[in-house]
Amino acid sequence: MEIILLLFIFVLSGFLGFELIAKVPSQLHTPLMSGSNAISGITVVGAILAVNTSSDNLSVWLGFAAIVLATINVVGGYMVTDRMLGMFKKKGK
Amino acid sequence: MENLVNLSYIAAAILFVFGIKMLGHADTARKGNQISSIGMALAIIVTLLSQGLDYKLVLGGIAVGSVIGFIAAKRVQMTGMPELVALFNGFGGLASLLVGWAEYQRASHTTLAGLDIAKVETFTAAVIVLAILIGGITFTGSLYAWGKLSGKLGGRALTFGGQKAFNALLALGIIVAGVIFTLAPTAELAYPMLIAVIVLALLLGIFAVMPIGGGDMPVVISLLNSCSGLAACAAGFVIANNVLIVAGCLVGASGLILTIIMCKAMNRTLVNVLFSGFGATSQATGSASTGEMKPVSVEDASYILEAARNVIVIPGYGMAVAQAQHAVKELGEVLEANDCEVRFAIHPVAGRMPGHMNVLLAEADVPYEQLVEMDDVNPTIEMVDVAIVIGANDVVNPAAADDPASPIYGMPIINAHKAKTTFCLKRGKGAGFSGLENALFTAPNSRMIYGDAKATVSGLVAQFKDS
Numbered sequence: 177m178e179i180i181l182l183l184f185i186f187v188l189s190g191f192l193g194f195e196l197i198a199k200v201p202s203q204l205h206t207p208l209m210s211g212s213n214a215i216s217g218i219t220v221v222g223a224i225l226a227v228n229t230s231s232d233n234l235s236v237w238l239g240f241a242a243i244v245l246a247t248i249n250v251v252g253g254y255m256v257t258d259r260m261l262g263m264f265k266k267k268g269k
Numbered sequence: 270m271e272n273l274v275n276l277s278y279i280a281a282a283i284l285f286v287f288g289i290k291m292l293g294h295a296d297t298a299r300k301g302n303q304i305s306s307i308g309m310a311l312a313i314i315v316t317l318l319s320q321g322l323d324y325k326l327v328l329g330g331i332a333v334g335s336v337i338g339f340i341a342a343k344r345v346q347m348t349g350m351p352e353l354v355a356l357f358n359g360f361g362g363l364a365s366l367l368v369g370w371a372e373y374q375r376a377s378h379t380t381l382a383g384l385d386i387a388k389v390e391t392f393t394a395a396v397i398v399l400a401i402l403i404g405g406i407t408f409t410g411s412l413y414a415w416g417k418l419s420g421k422l423g424g425r426a427l428t429f430g431g432q433k434a435f436n437a438l439l440a441l442g443i444i445v446a447g448v449i450f451t452l453a454p455t456a457e458l459a460y461p462m463l464i465a466v467i468v469l470a471l472l473l474g475i476f477a478v479m480p481i482g483g484g485d486m487p488v489v490i491s492l493l494n495s496c497s498g499l500a501a502c503a504a505g506f507v508i509a510n511n512v513l514i515v516a517g518c519l520v521g522a523s524g525l526i527l528t529i530i531m532c533k534a535m536n537r538t539l540v541n542v543l544f545s546g547f548g549a550t551s552q553a554t555g556s557a558s559t560g561e562m563k564p565v566s567v568e569d570a571s572y573i574l575e576a577a578r579n580v581i582v583i584p585g586y587g588m589a590v591a592q593a594q595h596a597v598k599e600l601g602e603v604l605e606a607n608d609c610e611v612r613f614a615i616h617p618v619a620g621r622m623p624g625h626m627n628v629l630l631a632e633a634d635v636p637y638e639q640l641v642e643m644d645d646v647n648p649t650i651e652m653v654d655v656a657i658v659i660g661a662n663d664v665v666n667p668a669a670a671d672d673p674a675s676p677i678y679g680m681p682i683i684n685a686h687k688a689k690t691t692f693c694l695k696r697g698k699g700a701g702f703s704g705l706e707n708a709l710f711t712a713p714n715s716r717m718i719y720g721d722a723k724a725t726v727s728g729l730v731a732q733f734k735d736s
Contacts, residue, residue: 179392182506182514189515192286193522200293202617203637205527205624209494210354211292211302212523215285216361216494218309218516219501220331221316222368222508227330228321231371232378236323238371240330246364247334248341249357249497250313254306255342256353261299263347263631 203264207257214253220246270318277315278512284308285516289523295637312512347632348589351622355415355490358497362407365500366467369400372507373463377455393507394454398447398466400503405470406477407496413478414489418621426482433544439473481543483586484663486621488531488542495524527623534617536669536679565716567725570692571732577654577690580604581614581646583683584626587660587696591722597659598633600726603733613639614646614656614683616664647684656688658709660695660722666707691715694722 200208223246226239285308291301317327345353376389416422443466450462481489498520505513532539574580582601588594601611613635615626627640650656658665665685668675685691686709693710695717709715718725 178509182509182511185511186502186506186514186518189518190522193289193519194526196286196290196519197293197523197526200526200530201295202530202615202624202642203627203631203640204293204295204298205530205617206350206354206622206628207298207302207624208289208292208523209491209527209623210350210357211305212289212520213354213357213361213494213497214302215289215305215309215516216358216497216501216520217364218312218513219361219365219368219504221312221510222372222504222513223330223364224313224316224322224327225319225508225510226368226371226375227323227327228319228375229323230321231375235371235374235378236326238367238374240326242364242367242371243327243330244334244337245360245367247331248338249361249364250309251335251338252342252353253338253357254302254309255339256345256350256357257302258299259342260347260350260628260631261302263628263634264295264298264637 207260207264210253210260211257214250214257217246217250217253220250274315274318275511277311278510281308281312281512282515284311285519289519312516347594347628348592349419350628351486351490351620351625352415352418354622355411355418355493358490358493359408359411359415361497362404362411362493362500364404365497365504366401366404366408366470368504369397369404369507370463370467373397373454377460389454391451391454394451394459395447396503396506397454397463398451400500400507401463401466402443402447402470403496403503404500405467406474407493407500409471409474410478410489410496411474411493413475414486414493417478417483418486426485427479432476432480436473436476439469439476443469443473477543483621484618485535485542487618487623487625488528488535488539490622491524491527491531492539493524495521495528498522498524531618531623534681535677536681562710562717563715565692565718567718567728568732570716570718571729571736573690573692574604574609574655574729575607575733575736577604577609579610579653580655580657581612581641581650581653581688583614583616583619583656583658583661583665583685584630585616585619585659585661585664586621586625587662587694587722589620589625589629589660591660591696593659593723593726594629594633594635596723596726596730598630598635599730600733601635601639603730607733609654611639612641612646614641614643616643616661616683619661619664643681643683650684650687651689653688654690656685656691658685658691658693659726662707665709667712668706668708672708685709686712686715689714692718694718694720694725696721 223242288305291297446462446465502517669680
């Protein structure tokens with residue numbers, strides 16, 4: 177049953193995603209890409225859960241490496257997007 | 270406690286949804302990015318409240334990753350943006366691969382904690398394979414794309430005999446190993462099969478991106494972006510975590526939409542972009558252009574510009590390579606001071622990633638009202654006195670409109686050849702990435718200005734200031 181629920185969530189968020197971003201002005205293509213790229217770093221949550229004291233050594237270190245990589249993705253992605261969007265200015269500002 | 274965590278995940282998902290929605294509109298984009306980052310912080314913080322975490326390693330890992338991410342984001346030049354996005358993408362993919370692997374390792378080894386090896390269900394095994402497969406392809410594919418973008422591996426498409434058969438074999442190997450693993454995730458054979466999937470997926474990422482040329486990079490980058498989301502999504506299925514599924518799926522959808530937009534802007538299908546090896550040959554078919562390229566000196570060009578009242582600038586990857594965006598902005602200013610209307614016409618696939626030119630011009634402080642899209646500029650292009658093409662090639666190649674034999678026939682272009690006069694700034698006389706002759710360069714109203722784009726544009730500005 178849980179599997180079905182997860183799939184249900186998956187399908188709905190897929191449709192939601194398509195509806196949300198159906199039309200994006202081209203000047204926002206790069207920020208949208210790097211901003212959503214930062215969101216894909218959400219996998220850091222899975223990585224944190226893997227670094228559990230009850231886990232064996234190998235999975236802990238795999239999780240640790242995943243935390244580092246995903247955090248680079250998250251922090252770098254959000255910051256660089258913010259930097260980029262800060263440069264998009266209107267005339268006269 | 271469990272409920273608090275899950276409620277917070279819902280809140281985080283809502284923040285992601287609003288964040289992405291706001292990212293799609295110019296006025297709200299920056300705020301949207303901040304909102305989605307708050308969602309991320311929330312998701313991470315409540316996860317840290319879980320039982321039994323090894324905090325030294327968890328916080329250490331977050332600290333190390335934050336510092337690296339911080340430095341990379343602060344240091345990067347706007348011209349290096351495509352490389353950085355590709356690199357971040359790859360890291361996200363690898364992280365998802367590792368999460369899938371770690372989860373299998375944990376489940377298959379922690380017999381003591383009551384999670385004995387038989388607990389790996391078929392469904393979990395299948396999504397572990399998916400997380401590893403998508404994550405692995407995303408990782409090495411992005412790394413290879415990064416190598417191409419930074420010029421370390423050469424921008425051209427690389428093809429070799431039997432390449433498609435080789436890639437098909439890799440894919441087949443992944444399917445076989447994946448199925449064997451999924452059907453018996455607790456058997457002795459399972460672990461070697463999983464390692465095989467990891468290795469083959471990493472190889473496939475490299476060989477899939479190899480035959481794709483530099484000009485098709487906008488498609489590849491957005492597709493890899495989509496994949497990094499889907500990998501996170503698959504990792505979410507592995508650990509049965511909703512927020513990973515929702516966030517990963519949103520990213521997957523947005524990346525896919527961008528990919529489709531990019532393909533449409535080239536009038537090609539995704540299959541064609543991925544598998545055709547476009548741009549591998551140095552001279553593609555298509556009628557050879559007739560006529561001479563007519564060079565013009567910077568001085569003469571500036572006289573023509575002085576008389577112009579309506580100018581459009583059409584930037585391409587060459588502007589990024591020459592880092593000419595600041596000089597271009599200055600040229601725009603002196604022209605405007607001379608009572609001339611200046612607009613920047615941007616093709617959706619100009620450059621090496623979606624929106625590449627917009628980012629560069631924004632860095633140079635060009636207000637975005639001055640940036641116009643292809644469809645807005647084409648209907649009135651006959652009124653334009655001078656179109657200045659800076660390092661763009663295929664996106665202004667008239668063969669796309671009128672030569673059915675051309676490989677890029679049907680691709681929408683900016684009709685620079687219909688402007689009264691066209692200046693083409695070009696490094697040398699060679700063909701562009703796709704190896705195609707460009708009839709624009711030999712058109713009667715075209716004048717070539719050879720040399721480094723930045724030097725040329727600065728030269729034009731200097732001429733104006735002197736006169």
